[in-house]
Amino acid sequence: MEKYKQILVDRGIKPTYQRIKILEYLDKNHSHPTVDMIYGALYKKVPTLSKTTVYNTLDIFREYDLVDVLTITESEIRYEYVLQPHHHFFCKRCGKILDLDVNCVYQEAMCVEGHKIEAIHGYFKGICSECLLKNENVS
Amino acid sequence: MEKYKQILVDRGIKPTYQRIKILEYLDKNHSHPTVDMIYGALYKKVPTLSKTTVYNTLDIFREYDLVDVLTITESEIRYEYVLQPHHHFFCKRCGKILDLDVNCVYQEAMCVEGHKIEAIHGYFKGICSECLLKNENVS
DNA sequence: TTCTAAATTAGAAACTATTCCTAATTCGGT
DNA sequence: ACCGAATTAGGAATAGTTTCTAATTTAGAA
Numbered sequence: 488m489e490k491y492k493q494i495l496v497d498r499g500i501k502p503t504y505q506r507i508k509i510l511e512y513l514d515k516n517h518s519h520p521t522v523d524m525i526y527g528a529l530y531k532k533v534p535t536l537s538k539t540t541v542y543n544t545l546d547i548f549r550e551y552d553l554v555d556v557l558t559i560t561e562s563e564i565r566y567e568y569v570l571q572p573h574h575h576f577f578c579k580r581c582g583k584i585l586d587l588d589v590n591c592v593y594q595e596a597m598c599v600e601g602h603k604i605e606a607i608h609g610y611f612k613g614i615c616s617e618c619l620l621k622n623e624n625v626s
Numbered sequence: 627m628e629k630y631k632q633i634l635v636d637r638g639i640k641p642t643y644q645r646i647k648i649l650e651y652l653d654k655n656h657s658h659p660t661v662d663m664i665y666g667a668l669y670k671k672v673p674t675l676s677k678t679t680v681y682n683t684l685d686i687f688r689e690y691d692l693v694d695v696l697t698i699t700e701s702e703i704r705y706e707y708v709l710q711p712h713h714h715f716f717c718k719r720c721g722k723i724l725d726l727d728v729n730c731v732y733q734e735a736m737c738v739e740g741h742k743i744e745a746i747h748g749y750f751k752g753i754c755s756e757c758l759l760k761n762e763n764v765s
Numbered sequence: 766t767t768c769t770a771a772a773t774t775a776g777a778a779a780c781t782a783t784t785c786c787t788a789a790t791t792c793g794g795t
Numbered sequence: 796a797c798c799g800a801a802t803t804a805g806g807a808a809t810a811g812t813t814t815c816t817a818a819t820t821t822a823g824a825a
Contacts, residue, residue, distance in 0.1 A: 501793085501801075503791080503792080503801095503803085505802085523782085535790095536803090536804085537805060538783090540802080540803055540804070542784075543802080543803080558697045558698065558700055560697070561697055561703055561812095562811095562812085563781090563782060563783090564700055564782085564783085576739075578741070587738055587739060588739065589732070589738055589739070591748070598752075600715075600727065600755070601755035601758075602715050602724070602750070602752055602753065602754045602755050602758075603752045603753040603754075604750055606750070607749070608750075609749075610697075610746070610748075610749070611732070611746055612743075612745040612746075613742045613743045613745065614742040614744070615741045615742075616739070616740035619740075619741075640772075640822085644773085644774075645773095662811085674774080676774070676775040676776060677775090677812090678776075678777095678814090679773080679774055681813075700783095701782095701783080701811075702812090703811085703812085
């Protein structure tokens with residue numbers, strides 16, 4: 488609790504209860520949650536919480552580079568607490584999003600083909616190792 | 627017209643007028659259009675066209691690997707006629723999506739960290755060269 | 766060419782993620 | 796404790812997409 492409050496204060500973000508709880512959730516759950524997942528997990532503990540607040544909070548976290556936004560799936564936006572730059576794997580079977588310890592040649596580059604790079608997203612899609620194992624048992 | 631009809635027939639897709647027109651549009655416009663862009667461009671020439679048909683058609687084209695889906699922007703899906711594998715650049719200023727002649731070390735790989743790869747998406751975001759030039763004149 | 770069954774299309778309605786709006790609440794400094 | 800400013804909650808609005816159903820079109824058989 489204090490840890491997350493401190494992180495917010497250090498960045499100059501007012502440490503409201505809702506923001507602290509959302510930040511804590513993101514730090515403890517590396518599942519690249521959607522707004523619904525965050526809301527669903529927290530509204531029991533923070534009964535007055537509204538989805539608007541989750542949206543507002545994530546917008547602020549984005550602005551202050553506390554979270555990254557993933558557009559790896561087609562229907563909703565996913566969020567993750569900013570760590571080292573890394574790529575992602577989306578499993579078409581179970582829907583999980585996994586962090587990959589893979590990085591891009593351009594990670595440190597300032598530009599590609601004359602365009603100024605501000606962010607890089609590497610999305611791999613397919614079947615995750617866990618689902619591949621399950622598949623073996625079936626077929 | 628005949629060219630696109632042939633492409634559809636070759637793949638085993640019934641070459642309806644709407645499908646031919648949508649395929650032609652995708653081939654001639656490498657702007658990674660949204661459904662709205664496709665609909666907006668075609669409904670003048672194909673007055674009875676409905677958005678549902680655009681959605682249906684793109685779903686079929688996807689199924690038959692005629693188009694790729696891009697989730698590079700946050701609010702809508704974009705489509706492109708399948709060409710060589712390549713990465714994309716999204717300009718935060720003008721909103722354009724550009725093809726990059728950049729490819730990934732994993733492009734030919736079957737898997738990463740035990741996960742089976744079926745598709746790779748490389749999205750770069752920042753300011754495109756054209757906008758950078760405009761900026762120079764301003765500041 | 767005509768007929769028929771199956772596939773496709775159009776348009777409206779439904780759905781869902783996100784944004785917008787406004788009043789009530791909370792926050793931090795005084 | 797008080798006050799102005801920031802934040803929050805919740806409902807309404809919006810936009811992209813999907814679903815539903817009837818009408819139309821298609822391709823193949825007669």
